[in-house]
Amino acid sequence: MAKVSMTVNGKAASGEVEGRTLLSSFLRxxxxxxxxxxxxxxxxxxxxxxxxxxxxxxxxxxLAQEADGSDVATxxxxxxxxxxxxxxxxxxQDHHGLQCGFCTPGMVMSAAxxxxxxxxxxxxxxxxxxxxNLCRCTGYHNIIKAxxxxxxxxxxxxxxx
Amino acid sequence: MYEFEFVKPATVGExxxxxxxxxxxxxxxxxxLIPTLKQRLAMPSRLVSLSGITEMxxxxxxxxxxxxxGAATHAAVAAGAASYPALAELASHIGxxxxxxxxxxxxxxxxxxxxxxxxxxxxGSGATxxxxxxxxxxxxxxxxxxxxxxxxxxxxxxxxxxVPEKANYQKxxxxxxxxxxxxxxxxxxADGVRVAVTGASEEGVFRWREAEAALSANFAPDALDxxxxxxxxxxxxxxxxxEYRAHLVAVMTKRAVAAAG
Numbered sequence: 001m002a003k004v005s006m007t008v009n010g011k012a013a014s015g016e017v018e019g020r021t022l023l024s025s026f027l028r029x030x031x032x033x034x035x036x037x038x039x040x041x042x043x044x045x046x047x048x049x050x051x052x053x054x055x056x057x058x059x060x061x062x063l064a065q066e067a068d069g070s071d072v073a074t075x076x077x078x079x080x081x082x083x084x085x086x087x088x089x090x091x092x093q094d095h096h097g098l099q100c101g102f103c104t105p106g107m108v109m110s111a112a113x114x115x116x117x118x119x120x121x122x123x124x125x126x127x128x129x130x131x132x133n134l135c136r137c138t139g140y141h142n143i144i145k146a147x148x149x150x151x152x153x154x155x156x157x158x159x160x161x
Numbered sequence: 162m163y164e165f166e167f168v169k170p171a172t173v174g175e176x177x178x179x180x181x182x183x184x185x186x187x188x189x190x191x192x193x194l195i196p197t198l199k200q201r202l203a204m205p206s207r208l209v210s211l212s213g214i215t216e217m218x219x220x221x222x223x224x225x226x227x228x229x230x231g232a233a234t235h236a237a238v239a240a241g242a243a244s245y246p247a248l249a250e251l252a253s254h255i256g257x258x259x260x261x262x263x264x265x266x267x268x269x270x271x272x273x274x275x276x277x278x279x280x281x282x283x284x285g286s287g288a289t290x291x292x293x294x295x296x297x298x299x300x301x302x303x304x305x306x307x308x309x310x311x312x313x314x315x316x317x318x319x320x321x322x323x324v325p326e327k328a329n330y331q332k333x334x335x336x337x338x339x340x341x342x343x344x345x346x347x348x349x350x351a352d353g354v355r356v357a358v359t360g361a362s363e364e365g366v367f368r369w370r371e372a373e374a375a376l377s378a379n380f381a382p383d384a385l386d387x388x389x390x391x392x393x394x395x396x397x398x399x400x401x402x403x404e405y406r407a408h409l410v411a412v413m414t415k416r417a418v419a420a421a422g
Contacts, residue, residue: 002167019167019208020198042196046259055236055262061195062263063188065167066210113258131339132257 004068008033009077017064023057024048026064027074035075035105039134046133049106049113050074056113058132075105078112088112088150095155097146099137106133111147120151162198169210173217173318177293179209180314187211187316189268190234192260211267217318225324231267231291231317238266247328247421248286251278251346254332256339267317270302273309273365275396276340278332280366283320285346285357286328291319306365325350327380329421331413333360335400342400343409345369347417353377356414361395361406372414382415 005014008031015030027033027050036059039047043061050059051073078086085093088111098104107130114121114129121129126147127140135143149155170176180187186205188194190212197203211217217232220241227245229238239253239261255261255269255278269279270290283290283299290297293316302310311317325348332344341360348355354376356369375384390410395403 019165020162022195041199043192043260046257049259052262056259057262058259061192061260063167063191063195063208063210065169066191066212068169110258129258132259 002065004064006067006070006072008072009074019063019065021064022060023050023052023062023064023067023072024059026067027059027072033074033076037102037105039102039106044132044134045103046106046110046130047103049109049133051109051113054116056110073109075108078108088115088147091146091150092143095142095146095149097138097143098135103133103135103137107135107143111150114147115151120153121147123148162195163201163204165198165205166207167210168207169213171213171215173214173293173316176209176211176214176316177314179207180316182207185209185314187271187314189232189265189271190263191268192256192264193268193272193274211265211316217267222324227322227324229266229320229322231319232265233267235261235264235266235269245322245324245328247325247330247346247348248282248322251282251330251332254278254339266320270320271309271311271317273303273307274340275306275362275365276335276338276342276344276360278330278341278344278359281330281341281344281346281357281359282322283357284366284368285330285348285355286322286325287348287350287355288323289321290317291321292317300368303366306363308365323350327421329417331417331420333409333413335360343406343413345410345413345417347376347414347421349376349380349421354380358390358410358414361390361410363394363396369410369414376418380418380421382419385411385415385418 001016037047039045043058048060184206188208188210217230219230222244235252235255242249288299328348330346333342335342343361344359346357356372359366392403392407395406397403
């Protein structure tokens, strides 16, 4: 066992891990941050996306010890300081960008990473960026719409589905 | 996963020493290795992470040669290889954004997946694979399915790409995995054209010499009219037959030449 320490959602966090402990396991099992979901566990579905030092990664395909000393952001840290939903989360609610909600933590974290680098993405850019995030409910349409809306772009012309 | 010891050295020298232990294995970005370990297809005693080695991170450009550190991520290459746009473009379409933030060029080349993109760029550019102990020409480096010239414990510290006059990579994406069903990298240098094909052959990445000769004489899509690769030896699976892949090789080569201008 080895000790890892990192900043998670702005707070210091540490724990004992094995060599094989995944970042997703450390977040969920050690820190109790179960908002990060493990869907496929084969780095395809993206439900486990978190940010490590500002970059979106699949936490089920990164060892916890690789994140030692890093700044990690998860879905639990996304809400505004007063507890209200942030602009991306609110847009997902407003535009019905989720149904069962299982993929949503990863979708929101990927959307946040996209909008940080590209504040006004086109629909095509959003669709390409979400290649690694699978949703089995929505057909993606309203997810795309929510992210367009969260970026401050007019989505009134896009039909509700 | 079976349990292993994890170490994260800060220098190439320390990494080489750590890899000297029996059953030690280098870890690049882990985007292939970690899924492999999860399936218990490998049982290393120790993983030696290369992600903490600063000297393997950089991207530098001098005298028409682009040198990329072995631990540079696909995202870093996509953003930092401005002097070689075809390579930056290739890197920007590997996997998905989260995979590109972890996966590395050294890891991809060391693994030599027969459907990976980087082997086509390295072979198509005539790149030099630089390791902790020697330099290997791309033509000598790729030796078949998941086989390379790397010795046990040898680390790719950098890859040197001569920047061509024109180049382009065309990938026919296998939509579920985003690997290349067939990918073709075409590069035109002053002394001739190189064409490297990934995803198609049971032997892994290969040069299509017939197309190289035709394109060296006339760098235009028409120059490939009538040329084809033999379907024998192509990969056949549920995504495409041997004949389909052989056909795609010619189509993607033409598209790459047209796009390279």
